[in-house]
Amino acid sequence: MTTPTPIAAFVPDTRTRILDLAEVLLLERGFNAFSYQHLAKELGVKPAAIHYHFPSKDDLGTALVARQLRRLRKWRDLPRVADLPPQKQFEALLAVYDNHLGHDRRVCLFGSLAADFRTLPAPMQAELRTFNRELTEWLAQVLAVGRATGSLRFVGSPAAKAAQVLTTLAGALQVARVHDETPFQVIVGQLRLELFA
Amino acid sequence: MTTPTPIAAFVPDTRTRILDLAEVLLLERGFNAFSYQHLAKELGVKPAAIHYHFPSKDDLGTALVARQLRRLRKWRDLPRVADLPPQKQFEALLAVYDNHLGHDRRVCLFGSLAADFRTLPAPMQAELRTFNRELTEWLAQVLAVGRATGSLRFVGSPAAKAAQVLTTLAGALQVARVHDETPFQVIVGQLRLELFA
DNA sequence: CAGCTTACTTACTAATTAGTAAGTAGTTTT
DNA sequence: AAAACTACTTACTAATTAGTAAGTAAGCTG
Numbered sequence: 001m002t003t004p005t006p007i008a009a010f011v012p013d014t015r016t017r018i019l020d021l022a023e024v025l026l027l028e029r030g031f032n033a034f035s036y037q038h039l040a041k042e043l044g045v046k047p048a049a050i051h052y053h054f055p056s057k058d059d060l061g062t063a064l065v066a067r068q069l070r071r072l073r074k075w076r077d078l079p080r081v082a083d084l085p086p087q088k089q090f091e092a093l094l095a096v097y098d099n100h101l102g103h104d105r106r107v108c109l110f111g112s113l114a115a116d117f118r119t120l121p122a123p124m125q126a127e128l129r130t131f132n133r134e135l136t137e138w139l140a141q142v143l144a145v146g147r148a149t150g151s152l153r154f155v156g157s158p159a160a161k162a163a164q165v166l167t168t169l170a171g172a173l174q175v176a177r178v179h180d181e182t183p184f185q186v187i188v189g190q191l192r193l194e195l196f197a
Numbered sequence: 198m199t200t201p202t203p204i205a206a207f208v209p210d211t212r213t214r215i216l217d218l219a220e221v222l223l224l225e226r227g228f229n230a231f232s233y234q235h236l237a238k239e240l241g242v243k244p245a246a247i248h249y250h251f252p253s254k255d256d257l258g259t260a261l262v263a264r265q266l267r268r269l270r271k272w273r274d275l276p277r278v279a280d281l282p283p284q285k286q287f288e289a290l291l292a293v294y295d296n297h298l299g300h301d302r303r304v305c306l307f308g309s310l311a312a313d314f315r316t317l318p319a320p321m322q323a324e325l326r327t328f329n330r331e332l333t334e335w336l337a338q339v340l341a342v343g344r345a346t347g348s349l350r351f352v353g354s355p356a357a358k359a360a361q362v363l364t365t366l367a368g369a370l371q372v373a374r375v376h377d378e379t380p381f382q383v384i385v386g387q388l389r390l391e392l393f394a
Numbered sequence: 395c396a397g398c399t400t401a402c403t404t405a406c407t408a409a410t411t412a413g414t415a416a417g418t419a420g421t422t423t424t
Numbered sequence: 425a426a427a428a429c430t431a432c433t434t435a436c437t438a439a440t441t442a443g444t445a446a447g448t449a450a451g452c453t454g
Contacts, residue, residue: 014431014432028315029313029315029316029369030227030229030312030313030316032227032230032313033229033313033316035410035411035412035413036411036413037410037411038414045431045432045433046432046433047411047412047435048412048414048415048432048433048434048435049431049432049433051412051413051414052430052432053431055413056412056413057412057413058200069370092277104235105320107311108377109313110371111312111368111371112312113312113375114304114308114312114371114372114374114375115227115309115310115311115313115371115374116226116227116229116230116312116313117313117371117374118225118374119226119227119230119377125375128375129375129376132372132375132376133376136452150335155391156386156387156390156391157389159383160383160384160386160387161387163226163372163380163383163384163387164365164383164387164388166363166385167368167369167371167372167384168361168364168365170368170371171308171364171365171367171368171371172364174307174308174312174314174364174367174368175311175329175360175364176312177312177314177315178307178310178314178322178325178326178329179326179329179330183360183364184406186356186357186360186361187357187360187361187364189353189357190353190357190358190360190361190381191361193352193353194352194353194391211401211402229442231442232440232441232442233441233442234440234441234442242401242402242403243402243403243404244442244443245402245403245404245405245444246401246402246403248443248444249400249401249402250401252443253442253443254442254443390439
């Protein structure tokens with residue numbers, strides 16, 4: 001019943017495999033719905049091996065959000081994102097959410113942690129706040145430039161519109177989970193309809 | 198340290214007290230973050246007393262969502278809601294979310310359960326789908342009439358706009374939890390700005 | 395007033411949880 | 425080649441979890 005090892009298959013180190021699996025479980029089931037046992041069983045190691053890399057679940061959770069924050073900064077600063085015109089930058093953002101949808105309708109990190117927020121360790125809460133703040137600031141800038149250059153259209157402040165749009169996107173993935181992909185597509189279609197000049 | 202009993206204080210029966218407390222814990226901490234022990238301790242009864250009223254946590258969760266669905270239908274059909282012009286109906290909806298915000302920044306039922314959705318018992322999932330569907334249909338109708346009578350303004354179909362707005366409101370309460378009340382007010386302000394003709 | 399029903403408590407079980415301490419095999423450093 | 429370090433496993437604990445079974449006191453019912 002073991003998978004035949006493909007030649008020269010790249011297997012990341014255990015620490016990364018733990019993070020990757022924990023991330024999937026977090027986005028598919030929520031932070032309070034997976035345990036070190038679940039991780040260990042699926043990774044083929046003992047629970048204590050996970051404690052070795054992440055002494056407590058708080059540490060694991062914090063590492064998870066911290067990694068996502070690093071990814072956001074890296075993605076945002078990537079030439080193929082940073083050098084795009086605003087409308088294309090917005091499309092690149094939508095593609096990220098669409099990718100979540102395509103991966104078994106995973107919600108986004110924010111949407112996964114917001115409901116359980118008060119049960120999370122303080123460092124994890126802090127990382128999530130930073131994550132959401134930086135993402136919102138980035139989108140506000142994109143929207144501001146987009147409106148100034150005439151490719152995007154909206155009323156109100158870029159900051160308010162950015163907060164509204166990101167909130168809607170996070171929520172749209174949640175609705176997709178509860179129903180199916182349709183409402184997500186409907187909501188994103190509505191966003192495009194309103195925003196694209 | 199006990200509260201002095203006011204004269205003729207109305208104390209609901211245990212079943213209702215369980216539901217009320219479970220609802221608070223659900224909206225403040227998430228479904229997988231409270232136990233029968235938590236409920237029992239705070240209610241001053243033994244965990245088995247809760248099992249008497251709700252044999253399993255699945256039963257309790259399902260009862261919780263079912264009650265909320267009954268409340269939605271009752272609220273929607275209330276003369277003081279049903280007889281309002283569309284714009285006022287929309288304001289009445291916003292008042293419900295604002296009330297959540299005022300109660301210790303509780304998220305809404307949908308926002309609380311969406312992330313953990315796959316860990317929920319099937320009957321609870323079904324109830325939540327119905328709840329969300331009926332609320333969306335109600336708002337779509339409100340929006341349709343509002344646009345037809347000139348008091349509300351939006352592009353696209355009423356159904357799409359309703360899905361988008363409700364998703365945004367659910368998400369706005371989550372953002373308020375992660376940060377503070379400000380982003381909720383900002384997002385709702387943006388909604389009003391766009392929607393009110 | 396006998397018997398049934400309601401609303402519990404007491405006392406328990408089996409499973410699962412996060413977390414720890416000690417040991418060990420293999421690798422790297424000195 | 426000795427020492428130290430890395431990445432684990434084995435074996436454990438104490439707490440908590442959902443859930444059950446049996447008992448009981450109070451009230452209602454025929």
